[in-house]
Amino acid sequence: QVQLQESGPGLVKPSQTLSLTCTVSGGSISSGDYYWSWIRQPPGKGLEWIGYIYYSGSTYYNPSLKSRVTISVDTSKNQFSLKLSSVTAADTAVYYCVREEDTFDAFDIWGQGTMVTVSS
């Protein structure tokens, strides 16, 4: 079955760029039925949708983060990535990569999540 795994630094300094990669196994990221998403959850708080990418490279971002977010895809590696620039302590969160079924906009497969702390 399809599995997603996040990877990247667990600590990022303020004003720098947070970079995470999600590796998809057990299925192709080039399947046309899904979007590939990033969702985050600050400690003790709720979920926040960051954005998603289609295998073709089309992207959609949360308007509140749009100016700082870039999501890209590498179909040859079956991976997609997140970059979040100019981070502050407010960006400290568990970051999940998630598969989104495109007909119903349902997030059906989640990675285990990776904690990223923004601190000097």
Next chain:
Amino acid sequence: QSALTQPPSVSGSPGQSVTISCTGTSSDVGSYNRVSWYQQPPGTAPKLMIYEVSNRPSGVPDRFSGSKSGNTASLTISGLQAEDEADYYCSSYISSSTVVFGGGTKLTVL
């Protein structure tokens, strides 16, 4: 985009039914049937429980059901079990291919 409104907490005894509401606007919940519900036990990733307002993915018990009326969607859990204790989140598609989540509801099984 504003978060959908959920009650911070609900509770119930084993065997009882509980309902969690998710209130949006005519721009999100009220306009689309792309409403989903997620269960998140402590320390774990969320799990899809309901999609398209009332559909259950394979493997989700039929004790979980969803509905929608106007701008409010609801998740009902019947025959409450101890294992149902978790945080629950709703989400909805909104315009321009974006998604918004509710603030989350903590379910306590007494």
